Amino acid sequence: MTTEHAVHVDAPGHDAADIDRHVKVYVVVFVALMALTLITVAVSYLHLPTRTAIALALVIAGIKGSLVACYFMHLISEKKLIYVVLGITIFKFVVLLALPIFTHSDSYGLFE
């Protein structure tokens, strides 16, 4: 038995017209992600200096990740509590990544 009725989910911005708008955004984001993937690979063929290559790769990955998080995961229209949880997580994540970098700041040299 197939039920064809719009589902009422107790959250704003989720009526039929909104879903149509969301779907258009999903398609645009998908195309952007594909393009950025190809750009990432193309840039790698330039054989840039290591530090530049890392910075560029992380910027592109950051843009892709942000698109997935904001639009596919609906983060752009989420509630404050989720932003608080993620804010704390990102802070701890940065500390986690920064610690080994500072530990080795007097070492051979980063990524040479």
Next chain:
Amino acid sequence: MEIPYTVAVRRDTGLTNGKIGIWLFLASEVMLFGALFASYILIRSGAPSWPRGDTILNVPMATFNTIVLITSSITMVMAWASLMRGRLQTFRTYMGGTILLGGVFLVVKYFEYSHKFHEGLLPSSNNFLAIYFTLTGLHMLHVLGGMAVNAYLLSFGAKLWKTNPAWFTNRVENSGLFWHFVDLVWIFLFPTLYLL
């Protein structure tokens, strides 16, 4: 006793409990993969030399896998959107597509790994391969876990649509959040391991 706040939102948070739960779980997953990325930075920055990823790993296969996972992300979100529009059959198509694409990802990984093992390149061979197999192996397990949950929602779990469609839709959304996270991790893993 009914499980509370599966459809109705809590007044204090403005969210369903499932939504808070999955985001808290994803926060813990950020720390898990973050710890491994930090290990990668530590090992690489302390190494006298480090190979470029494309000298050892197969970039075309991994690029294809990146495209596969990104496509699976849009099919996943379209599965949720189909339920929001009340279209169960369309949901089944998109969810089936998501699971299939996950399967394709795993098959490609199988060929990648078996080729490495065939050449005698093991996790124990050197630090680069150790961190490569650890990161991608853990990621692969997450793909498998996500596929298992999605398969449940496509099959037995879909019974809930008949009695409580809003709750089922929320379950699919929460499973989708996990799936997008798995895609997000790969978006960072791919350039880090294969291109740098």
